[in-house]
Amino acid sequence: MQVTFLGTSAGVPTRSRNVAGVALRLPQRAEIWLFDCGEGTQHQLLKTDLKISHITRIFITHMHGDHIFGLMGLLATAGMSGHAQRVDLYGPPGLERYVRDTARHSETHFSQSVDVHPIESGMVFEDDRFSVRCRPLDHRVPSFGYCVIEKDSPGHFNVEKAAEMGIPSGPLYGKLKRSERVILPDGREVSGEEFCGPTIRGRRIVYCTDTIYCENAVKLAQNADLLIHEATFARQDEELARQSLHSTTVMAARVAQEARVKKLVLTHFSPRYEGGSTMRINDLLGEARSIFPPTEMAHDLMRIEVARHNGKDAVG
Amino acid sequence: MQVTFLGTSAGVPTRSRNVAGVALRLPQRAEIWLFDCGEGTQHQLLKTDLKISHITRIFITHMHGDHIFGLMGLLATAGMSGHAQRVDLYGPPGLERYVRDTARHSETHFSQSVDVHPIESGMVFEDDRFSVRCRPLDHRVPSFGYCVIEKDSPGHFNVEKAAEMGIPSGPLYGKLKRSERVILPDGREVSGEEFCGPTIRGRRIVYCTDTIYCENAVKLAQNADLLIHEATFARQDEELARQSLHSTTVMAARVAQEARVKKLVLTHFSPRYEGGSTMRINDLLGEARSIFPPTEMAHDLMRIEVARHNGKDAVG
Numbered sequence: 181m182q183v184t185f186l187g188t189s190a191g192v193p194t195r196s197r198n199v200a201g202v203a204l205r206l207p208q209r210a211e212i213w214l215f216d217c218g219e220g221t222q223h224q225l226l227k228t229d230l231k232i233s234h235i236t237r238i239f240i241t242h243m244h245g246d247h248i249f250g251l252m253g254l255l256a257t258a259g260m261s262g263h264a265q266r267v268d269l270y271g272p273p274g275l276e277r278y279v280r281d282t283a284r285h286s287e288t289h290f291s292q293s294v295d296v297h298p299i300e301s302g303m304v305f306e307d308d309r310f311s312v313r314c315r316p317l318d319h320r321v322p323s324f325g326y327c328v329i330e331k332d333s334p335g336h337f338n339v340e341k342a343a344e345m346g347i348p349s350g351p352l353y354g355k356l357k358r359s360e361r362v363i364l365p366d367g368r369e370v371s372g373e374e375f376c377g378p379t380i381r382g383r384r385i386v387y388c389t390d391t392i393y394c395e396n397a398v399k400l401a402q403n404a405d406l407l408i409h410e411a412t413f414a415r416q417d418e419e420l421a422r423q424s425l426h427s428t429t430v431m432a433a434r435v436a437q438e439a440r441v442k443k444l445v446l447t448h449f450s451p452r453y454e455g456g457s458t459m460r461i462n463d464l465l466g467e468a469r470s471i472f473p474p475t476e477m478a479h480d481l482m483r484i485e486v487a488r489h490n491g492k493d494a495v496g
Numbered sequence: 497m498q499v500t501f502l503g504t505s506a507g508v509p510t511r512s513r514n515v516a517g518v519a520l521r522l523p524q525r526a527e528i529w530l531f532d533c534g535e536g537t538q539h540q541l542l543k544t545d546l547k548i549s550h551i552t553r554i555f556i557t558h559m560h561g562d563h564i565f566g567l568m569g570l571l572a573t574a575g576m577s578g579h580a581q582r583v584d585l586y587g588p589p590g591l592e593r594y595v596r597d598t599a600r601h602s603e604t605h606f607s608q609s610v611d612v613h614p615i616e617s618g619m620v621f622e623d624d625r626f627s628v629r630c631r632p633l634d635h636r637v638p639s640f641g642y643c644v645i646e647k648d649s650p651g652h653f654n655v656e657k658a659a660e661m662g663i664p665s666g667p668l669y670g671k672l673k674r675s676e677r678v679i680l681p682d683g684r685e686v687s688g689e690e691f692c693g694p695t696i697r698g699r700r701i702v703y704c705t706d707t708i709y710c711e712n713a714v715k716l717a718q719n720a721d722l723l724i725h726e727a728t729f730a731r732q733d734e735e736l737a738r739q740s741l742h743s744t745t746v747m748a749a750r751v752a753q754e755a756r757v758k759k760l761v762l763t764h765f766s767p768r769y770e771g772g773s774t775m776r777i778n779d780l781l782g783e784a785r786s787i788f789p790p791t792e793m794a795h796d797l798m799r800i801e802v803a804r805h806n807g808k809d810a811v812g
Contacts, residue, residue, distance in 0.1 A: 192573045195542050199569075219569040220536045226511050245602040249569045253515075253535040256561050257508045278601035285594035286561040287637050321603050 181207055181330070181383055181486045183406065185478040186224040188447045190390075190412045190426070191246050193220060194454050197480050199246040200447075202387060202408060203230050204328065206310070214238040214254075215326060215387045221250035222257050227481060233261040237305065239312065240271030241389055242323035243278065252282045259291040266293040270305065270312075272322045273298040299324060315400045317391030319425045325388035325400045334358065335377030342375055383486050386441070389448050392421060393431035401439035406486050408478070409435055410448035414459045415467050417450075429464045433471035444468065447478040497523055497646070497699055497802045499722065501794040502540040504763045506706075506728045506742070507562050509536060510770050513796050515562040516763075518703060518724060519546050520644065522626070530554040530570075531642060531703045537566035538573050543797060549577045553621065555628065556587030557705055558639035559594065568598045575607040582609040586621065586628075588638045589614045615640060631716045633707030635741045641704035641716045650674065651693030658691055699802050702757070705764050708737060709747035717755035721802050724794070725751055726764035730775045731783050733766075745780045749787035760784065763794040 182205040187198030199218030203225070206213065212234045214221070225232055235258060241247055251269075258267060269275060276296040283290070297304070301324075305312040309331055314324040337357045343349075347356075347364060355362050356372035363369050386401040389410035401407045412426035421428045427435075429446065436444035446468055453461040461477075468475040476484075498521040503514030515534030519541070522529065528550045530537070541548055551574060557563055567585075574583060585591060592612040599606070613620070617640075621628040625647055630640040653673045659665075663672075663680060671678050672688035679685050702717040705726035717723045728742035737744045743751075745762065752760035762784055769777040777793075784791040792800075 192576055193539050193542065198539070219566060220539050223509050223514070223536050223539065226509065243602050245569055245572050245604050248602060249565070250535065253561055253565045260508055274601050278598070281597045281601065282594070285590055285597065286559050286564060288561050 181205065181328075181385065183385065183408070183445075183484045183486065184228055184230060185445075185447060185480060185482045186221050186228075187216075187218050188449060188478045188480055188482075189246075190410070190448045190450050192451055193218075194451050196454070197449065197451075198224055199249075200241075200389065201250065202447075203228075203235075204385065205230065210234050211236050213328070216241055216247040216389070217251040217254055218246045219249040219253075222254040224480065225254075231261075232258045235267060237268045237270065239304070239314075239326050239387075240269065240275055241317075241325070241387070242319060242321050243272055243274045244321065244390065247390075248275075248278065252279070252286065252288060255279075255290060255292075255294060256288050266295070268305075269294065269296045270299050270314075271296070272324065313400070315396040317388060317396060318394040319390045319392070323390055325386065325391065325397055327387075327400050327404065328383075328385045330382030330384070332382050333380045335379050338375045338377070345370070380488055383488060385486060386439075388435070390426060392425045392427055393434060397435045398438045401435060401441050404439065404441040405489070406443050406445065406484065407436050407439065407441040408445050408447055411446040411464060411468065412448050412450050414453065414464055416459060417452075429467040430471060433468040433475060436472045436475070442474065443484075444472055444475040445478050445484065446475065449477075497521065497644075497701065499701065499724070499761075499800045499802065500544055500546060501761075501763060501796060501798045502537050502544075503532075503534050504765060504794045504796055504798075505562075506726070506764045506766050508767055509534075510767050512770070513765065513767075514540055515565075516557075516705065517566065518763075519544075519551075520701065521546065526550050527552050529644070532557055532563040532705070533567040533570055534562045535565040535569075538570040540796065541570075547577075548574045551583060553584045553586065555620070555630075555642050555703075556585065556591055557633075557641070557703070558635060558637050559588055559590045560637065560706065563706075564591075564594065568595070568602065568604060571595075571606060571608075571610060572604050575605075582611070584621075585610065585612045586615050586630075587612070588640065629716070631712040633704060633712060634710040635706045635708070639706050641702065641707065641713055643700060643702045643716050643720065645700050646698030648698050649696045651695055654691045654693070661686070696804060699804060701802060702755075704751070706742060708741045708743055709750060713751045714754045717751060717757050720755065720757040721759065721805070722800065723752050723755065723757040723760050724763055725760060727762040727780060727784065728764050728766050730769065730780055732775060733768075745783040746787060749784040749791060752788045752791070758790065759800075760788055760791040761794050761800065762791065765793075 184203040186201035189197035200216040201221040202215040204213045317323045359372040384404040386404040388397045409432040411429045411432040413421040413428045500519040502517035505513035516532040517537040518531040520529045633639045675688040700720040702720040704713045725748040727745045727748040729737040729744045
């Protein structure tokens, strides 16, 4: 699973950072999911190898402009590209009305089907390989964190051992792969577990923004392979964070630590640290690492591979 | 007066062209007017020396997304910059509702005053130095062309001649500058016209998009110093232009020719000419020049100075 940061600035774009947007490329599918869609998200996608026509689902955290003002333009472009058959949108209850009103005012007629799903805490989406859950966070407007959960899959099937034991390939292999007990044509009874490695645990990627430190973020992020958490402010600006219900670097790191995630990536930085502030944006990283060492800072177009793993730590 | 093209693509952004937006810097004022505001207009401004906080008026031609989806983000950013006291928006009747609904859905609270003025054919704005007029064009939705008219100003006042004739400086000079007749303290009567050069004609800049060829564009553009006209399609794609009510290069050139403008700049090019089409985007220029030689093609961040003139051609 591949994560691409399309925007890493809070509130307004800067010369080097766009407003919020994260793309998730799913494994073994020509399918991309977006998380938030600030103005200019489609422009950022043009700088990558990600195709707008491959976007099938868009998950919106909350209704502030820096997270949604790129949505309608992206949907219009996706429609014109002529490939997308359908896009599913997930977000707070106000999202449906926003999309409907904006489409009406701008006379945007989607050529693809656009379905909006209002979310509340719990399961948002599920298919045979993935589920997505959300939990409310703590911000000035209703805001939700998302957890993408890849389902566990059977361990490696030892074909060589099956062949050595003279088990004929075909439907029997399928049963053994699913760890079932099987009676062979010659009467022997074998268990699939003899041929299968340990179950491969699915990956978990969690996206929490905008929010101040909250218990729900910790619960949502439990044991995640990757936690993407906002860190609008430096430690010294905690008072600003409390006023605006955003996180400091320290708050984000505490969520990561308490949730025992494998890796934390900070994003959604206040533009104040790019300008004349005595605190510079790269100083934020040190603050978080002093609490949670496996932390990185996102920058626009940064890409992270989240590898499958099996017991051992394989987050790339 | 300085024109900066912020976006020159039709419908969707490409790697090198953003969607519609033109900035006009007024002379002798720290004031910028915008014409259209497609998604990413504020991002384009970050690449120039134009300050978002200097934008005082935004003129919208029509309500299609590629001309308005950057408006709300730009207004939000302008508000956060803390400088703009007030922004006036002009556009079709639907604009007010769009701004109000989007602000409500996204909980955008402008810190500056944002006033929306629905337009119809005629005078849109006037102050002591400029007026702006509009006329309806011919597109799939109500669309307006704008003409910015700088007022004529008195010719150069010959101070040396006045001094030689022993006329005392002060209020009398003001009257002479306004070409009035004046009785001097010593009883002599003089006419201001003796001291003033010919009236300096104000500049005219006209912006016509989106539209197919129409009489109103010709009327609006009469004798303009600069006509910015859409040219979505090449000559060979006239049928597409007629279906979608856009212009070909030939139509735009005809408007320029019939309106006797000094200079034509084409913009709003279909992305089809950037891709695999046999017709390339630079071929469009030749088509227009064969009809109206003083034609240029806009590209993003292109800047044009429209100089004052006095009889002689001084368009830069």
